[in-house]
Amino acid sequence: MDFKTEFKPYTIQPQKIEGRSFEIIDEEIGSHSYTAEQYPIVQRVIHSSADFELGKSLRFHLDAIQAGIHAIKTGKKIVTDIKMVSVGINKRRIEKFGCTIHEYITDEEVVKEARALNVTRSIIAMRKGIKEAEGGIFAIGNAPTALLELIRLIKQGAPKPGLIIGFPVGFVSATESKEELMKLDIPFITNKGRKGGSTVAVAAVNAIAIMAERVE
Amino acid sequence: MDFKTEFKPYTIQPQKIEGRSFEIIDEEIGSHSYTAEQYPIVQRVIHSSADFELGKSLRFHLDAIQAGIHAIKTGKKIVTDIKMVSVGINKRRIEKFGCTIHEYITDEEVVKEARALNVTRSIIAMRKGIKEAEGGIFAIGNAPTALLELIRLIKQGAPKPGLIIGFPVGFVSATESKEELMKLDIPFITNKGRKGGSTVAVAAVNAIAIMAERVE
Known part of the structure; x- marks a missing residue:
């Protein structure tokens, strides 16, 4: 049987699906206090999770969006904790600004050092990342230990x-x-809370990249 | 500053985190009617999402678990719809049975044919997958179009x-x-419902791979 010749065209087009999805989110989200700048991130997180509770649990530092747009437009590194986050980021969108994606968890040096120090690779990966990606975007979708280490390094005066x-x-x-x-x-x-994950981190990075594309 | 020398050991060990997480899930899940065979999948989905509602929305064909274990133990192909699913699957666990992971969406032939037919790549990728992965596991974490195409092909008598x-x-x-x-x-x-995503698909595949490891 040749499946190619039996094609019945689908009426669903990806762009239309996304547009209609965003309309549904607008209709159903109810009251919230996100700014016009923050809302596209919330919207894309809900789009990727179909979870309004998760979307409405988002919290932003006041400078977050501008800082994110700036990092992308100036071609800074994007550091992730796991490959699932790295591969989910839309490369076409960020490469034109010169941004590159790095997850150091599979880095040979990191693997070796984690073994020597008997700590998780995600911790050592953050230590390497913070030295190599000043001003960059750190997108953590999985490991609390990675985020805790990043916070600790920053408190200690890391770049x-x-x-x-x-x-x-x-x-x-x-x-x-x-x-x-x-x-x-x-x-x-x-x-706030237990939910999160790589799809959420990816949605946030991609939403900011889209904003960077649109800003003069 | 040398961050390496300033290490304060964390008390959190990944295995302990997982064990404690599963205990919390057992404590909080409440009543459900999943079988002992299905429950580890539900548990791992909740572990990866921190979402009990999502976990309890899972539905299983009666033969699902046995069929999944069989596919892994006999080294069948695992076909995914997107790279985020492919990279999330624990390769070490499945490779020893001879399983390989394939996402045809970036396949050159698929890209070309999708362009020629003016349909989404995820549809063409499923057509290629179904011909090449009889008896394999199809893990769809993102695209409804991919799943709909897969269903259509099966109804038409595909392998x-x-x-x-x-x-x-x-x-x-x-x-x-x-x-x-x-x-x-x-x-x-x-x-059931709108929720899902690549982390959920990954959790299900990995849970089955763990079961395959444990079964004689």
């Missing part, structure tokens, strides 16, 4: 990221790591 | 997958595509 997108998910330390992030006076996007 | 893990997420067609999947008499794992 500052431009924006921290912190969405560890889970039952142990995730909520706490995000609460710690909210205490920092450094641009961040995060959320 | 049958061993298991379909269907978790499209979103506001347009996602729910409907999963309802269609539930009507098929073929092993599936899916959920």
